[in-house]
Amino acid sequence: MRKITLTTLIILVVMSVFVTGVMAQEQGGTLVFGRGGDTVGLDPIQVTDGESFKVTQQIYDTLVDYTPGTTEVEPALATDWEVSEDGLTWTFNLREGVEFHDGNPFNAEAVKWNFDRWRLEDHPYHIGGEFTYYGYMFQGFPGIIQEVNVVDDLTVEFVLSEKQAPFLNNLAMVPFGIASPEAVKEHGEDYFKNPVGTGAYTLEEWRQGDRVILKANENYWRERAYLDEIVFRSIPDNSARFMELQSGTIDMMDGVSPEDVEAVESADELKLSLRPSMNVGYFAMNFNFEPFDDVRVRRAFNHAIDKQAIIDAFYAGLAEPAKNPMPPSIWGYNDDIEPYEYNPEKAKELLAEAGYEDGFEFDLWYLPVPRPYIPQGKFIGQAIQSYLSEIGVTANLVTYDWSTYLDKTEHQEAPTYMLGWTGDNGDPDNFLYVLLDKTNSNNAYESEELHEVLVEAQKTMDQETRVELYMEAQEIIHKDAPWVPLVHSTPPIALKSNVENYVPNPTGTEKLHRVWLAE
């Protein structure tokens, strides 16, 4: 049954796109986008959260971009590029006649200035944050980008210290949007409130905690955006947001509660759009806390949780059970892995083997906010708690407000915690290395074996070899069981039926300049 509804849904979505193509687009209007949280900052390199990227994506452009709805790379600010034989030198030809919102020209100087700001810790404008995503993707500061050279006004050259297979995919990521150097110099630490890019929209006003208002950029280098104005409103409560959509005060929303999916499908004035699944929701166990340093305990937990039941109950069926840390939509997914099946008896045996036949007590941190990969953290936390109690283990539920939660988990303070990840660039590296490499893991999982494989995969340019390496990495992770991978969800987005041409990206955020409103 559920499969059939999903297929019908996808067909509907595809059809709506087709119908849109036939109808005439209309210029103008304001789109109000309801979402769960406010933007943290508008300097894309300084933020890591989707609510910030949702907005910066409209204000900035990257050198290359993803074709809407996919993670294929296509030209954006760079029109074309080439890579040297040894894979170490990348040369980009830049688009001519592009201007930042402040009127300054976009050129090779500006690109170099941005990259230098991000990668050089002694750069005068390496301020205002930790440049987290640069560190993630290019391995620290200055990382593997050794030099950025201005060849001529519209040609820029990157010299890498080692090969990085997903280099191009990485450059298309939202955090690497090119900012106006003059604006960064002018505002310094406060630049995150005064963003200036080349994108389809400019910042009109940001009322913190409430809304971000964007106005169409009349000088956009692509075709001008259809919408005159986009308002991103923060409405933290899922059901309150949904009621606003029903009453028509917002035009679209993400974070649709699974409870409301049915209501969207049955309402004439609403429609549902499904974001292609490229995420993972997981339950991690911290190796620094006993007894989670014992692989038998971690495997026992993997056997104790019934993922399909969780999906049926809390995702309206819009998810699939996870057996690997990365979703099957990404190449290199290892489908040969035999998942730890739901088997409480086996879990008990494993616990007994590890010497915990009488169980133990620990803190389980549950997500305080709805995320696309775990829409109902409190419920799912309690469901996990109850599954674990069946194998004799007592979990105490704990949570903090969202930013504290993230901060504390990053500092490995949580014994066990729920978290998730939405892929940025469609590369396995963006899941496996970013989440589980010993340099990045939040749960003190520090496998040398895995590290070697992942680093080798980064340096290999040959696609087949990379696939093999990532297959191997997933086997190592499966064997070590640092997580209970829970689900890969297909996050639903609800729109008023007159919102046309909205194409959700698997990366979790998308440009809205092609969206238009029908009468």
Add this chain to the structure above:
Amino acid sequence: MAGSNENRVMKKNTNPWLEAWRRLLQSKIGIAGLVIIIFLILVALLAPVLAPYDPIKTNIIARYKAPSSEHLLGTDGLGRDILSRIIYGSRISLQVGLFSVALALLFGVGFGLLAGYYGGKLDMVIMRFMDIMLAFPSILLAIGIVAILGPQLKNAMIAIGIINVPRFARIVRSSVLSIKESEYISAARALGAGDLRIIFKHLLPNAMAPLIVQTTLSIATAILEAAALSFLGLGAQPPSPEWGAMLSDARSSLQKAPWVATFPGLAIIFGVLGFNLLGDGLRDALDPKMKNV
């Protein structure tokens, strides 16, 4: 020996407390409150016997079942029986009400007596501090305190206790002030009674009537405040069947399964109403102007 003589003299007159009790039983409001509270206490005490299901155990196949003969009040988002959760929740609510008000009473009375009896700078310092606390909306102050202590039911109780201290302090202080200069206090002092004796033997009993009323009414607000804190995720933590927390969990299903929010909401109203009615009844019963009416 003097004490027992006094008692004998007292007994000849009508005992004012007995009188008040009689008047309370005559007031319909007071009786209604009393009945509700006794009912709540019985439910709380007999929870394991009364509850048809385990209030914690989840059954995610039976989510959002509408009220039926199997589940009288339906099930919540984790398939737990709402009736059983409300029954167990009464334990938490009563516990919160009693504990936090006891805490407020202890400190409020202490500060009030000190301020009222000794007056001067001490009065000034204590009462200005109380004023500062009253200047904050009480729930905001409670949120602040819980934020510092950490979100737990225990801390919520402490926070609610703290925010209620000023009200008690004011009541006690004002009744102390009004009788401190009475002749019988001067007489007691002239007879060589110490501060402590005067405070506990003469001043405090005079403040008893308003204190009892305030205590009862405060339990009602404490239950409400605890529910509010839990609703905000700052009080009882899951899977505890606290009424406010149940209400909070029900938000996502307000349209799909309204009963999940309705019944805990009614339970809160019911509990608060009980203590409020009793408080009103007590106020009338203890009013000295009503004597022998």
